[in-house]
Amino acid sequence: IQGSGLTAYTVPRVTALAYAFLQHEDCQVDTTRLRRYLTGYQQVTPLTMGEIWALPIMLRLALLEVLANAAGNLVHLPSLEHPSPLVFITTEALRPEEVVARSIPSLRILDSQSWPEFFEEVSLVHKILCTDPVGIYPQMDFDTRNRYREVIEELALAIDESEVGVAQTALRMAGDVYEPGQATNGQHEHTNGATQNHDAVARETVQVPREGHVGYYLVDDGREALERAVGYRPTGLLWLRRQILRHPTITYLGSAALLTLVVLLLALWYAEATRGGPWMLVLVTLLVLVPASTVALNVLNTLFTRILPPHVLPKLDFSEGVPAEARTMVVVPALLSQQQDVDSLCSQLELHYLRCADRRVVTTQSANQDEILPNPITFALLTDYGDAPEEEMPEDHALIEAATAAITALNEKYVERPFYLFHRHRLWNESEGVWMGWERKRGKLQELNRLLRGADDTSYSVQVGEHATLSTVRYIITLDADTLLPRGEAHR
Numbered sequence: 339i340q341g342s343g344l345t346a347y348t349v350p351r352v353t354a355l356a357y358a359f360l361q362h363e364d365c366q367v368d369t370t371r372l373r374r375y376l377t378g379y380q381q382v383t384p385l386t387m388g389e390i391w392a393l394p395i396m397l398r399l400a401l402l403e404v405l406a407n408a409a410g411n412l413v414h415l416p417s418l419e420h421p422s423p424l425v426f427i428t429t430e431a432l433r434p435e436e437v438v439a440r441s442i443p444s445l446r447i448l449d450s451q452s453w454p455e456f457f458e459e460v461s462l463v464h465k466i467l468c469t470d471p472v473g474i475y476p477q478m479d480f481d482t483r484n485r486y487r488e489v490i491e492e493l494a495l496a497i498d499e500s501e502v503g504v505a506q507t508a509l510r511m512a513g514d515v516y517e518p519g520q521a522t523n524g525q526h527e528h529t530n531g532a533t534q535n536h537d538a539v540a541r542e543t544v545q546v547p548r549e550g551h552v553g554y555y556l557v558d559d560g561r562e563a564l565e566r567a568v569g570y571r572p573t574g575l576l577w578l579r580r581q582i583l584r585h586p587t588i589t590y591l592g593s594a595a596l597l598t599l600v601v602l603l604l605a606l607w608y609a610e611a612t613r614g615g616p617w618m619l620v621l622v623t624l625l626v627l628v629p630a631s632t633v634a635l636n637v638l639n640t641l642f643t644r645i646l647p648p649h650v651l652p653k654l655d656f657s658e659g660v661p662a663e664a665r666t667m668v669v670v671p672a673l674l675s676q677q678q679d680v681d682s683l684c685s686q687l688e689l690h691y692l693r694c695a696d697r698r699v700v701t702t703q704s705a706n707q708d709e710i711l712p713n714p715i716t717f718a719l720l721t722d723y724g725d726a727p728e729e730e731m732p733e734d735h736a737l738i739e740a741a742t743a744a745i746t747a748l749n750e751k752y753v754e755r756p757f758y759l760f761h762r763h764r765l766w767n768e769s770e771g772v773w774m775g776w777e778r779k780r781g782k783l784q785e786l787n788r789l790l791r792g793a794d795d796t797s798y799s800v801q802v803g804e805h806a807t808l809s810t811v812r813y814i815i816t817l818d819a820d821t822l823l824p825r826g827e828a829h830r
């Protein structure tokens with residue numbers, strides 16, 4: 339910038355950076371060279387995250403400005419009344435036709451570039467957070483990582499401190515709790531070299547302290563500790579939010595009672611002003627109390643919804659596939675009443691499998707048995723018979739035979755064998771006077787969780803599928819029988 343002639347003008351730093359880059363590159367934008375340019379600049383002076391995000395916009399504005407000036411010169415239009423001196427500095431060595439020929443392709447390059455990816459390649463804050471002691475930050479999705487960085491930006495702006503300094507403080511606090519190397523990526527991996535089938539790899543999850551993750555100090559309970567460490571004191575709306583969250587019951591009920599009392603007192607004041615007697619005041623109190631409380635609750639609900647934003651949970655990025663340590667089972671609770679139910683449920687389960695786009699679909703015809711590992715996403719039907727006056731009905735056997743055969747056929751079709759059937763026998767329900775599946779849908783899920791944790795006393799009397807990997811399932815996704823699983827949604 340110092341050698342570009344731009345230092346004589348008072349402009350935002352990112353604007354000067356954009357014009358200096360275009361001057362240095364003769365209006366030709368190359369994103370690789372732009373990365374090197376920003377990396378070299380930040381070795382002297384770090385850029386803020388806002389400046390990095392603003393750079394693409396400033397490059398477009400600069401290109402459009404020099405392009406408009408060059409086009410005007412080509413057709414001999416009168417010069418602008420107040421042209422930017424930066425335009426002439428940037429393009430003084432180029433003919434107008436050269437500026438046009440180089441600016442238009444550069445605008446196309448700017449439009450085609452993935453700027454979120456570019457941002458993370460040049461952001462110093464991102465690089466600092468990537469050294470998260472427990473190694474979780476790099477595995478998170480972009481929205482979560484960006485949310486972490488926004489907190490750092492907010493704190494740095496409030497205390498007039500560098501974003502790099504705040505990020506380093508958060509990292510140091512996490513490192514004081516957990517040192518990298520205590521476990522490898524939070525996992526111990528044991529490989530059985532005797533076989534290479536779907537039972538070959540077993541993983542044991544190693545618990546790491548939450549306080550060892552940098553996000554604990556940015557979006558979780560450690561936020562206040564980080565604020566104290568950097569010298570930040572919350573004020574205004576943020577302070578109010580925290581007071582509400584510290585005492586939610588007292589705040590809500592107390593505010594509701596206070597607003598109700600205010601409305602009631604207004605009604606009584608009006609009744610008194612109209613010379614109502616004691617009995618009139620009692621009647622007004624009885625008539626107004628319920629409507630006043632309803633109004634108060636509606637006002638409070640609206641107010642708290644505006645004051646307290648929703649708490650978005652941090653998410654891992656499984657767009658490239660679900661790792662084995664996050665093995666997931668997609669389950670469809672349903673009733674088996676007729677043969678048509680079996681056909682439709684198994685067809686739907688197969689479609690769910692095919693919509694999981696994180697890996698190729700492996701059929702028995704295309705598979706090399708030595709290369710098949712357990713599928714990280716499996717699919718199961720959780721079924722009950724319909725309610726009945728007896729524990730067993732004549733049609734039960736045919737239904738369960740059909741369901742077992744259908745799931746077995748799917749597992750034979752796809753060599754990963756990702757399909758399961760868990761079917762429960764009926765239990766007597768005294769309150770309803772029928773034989774039925776215990777607690778219906780809630781009971782299916784509760785007993786499945788117990789089954790996955792090793793219980794052998796559930797009412798799942800029929801279990802079809804590969805049992806060896808059941809104990810490694812960590813997450814459950816529940817879908818209704820008529821719900822379609824969009825492509826890629828299982829990984830979110």
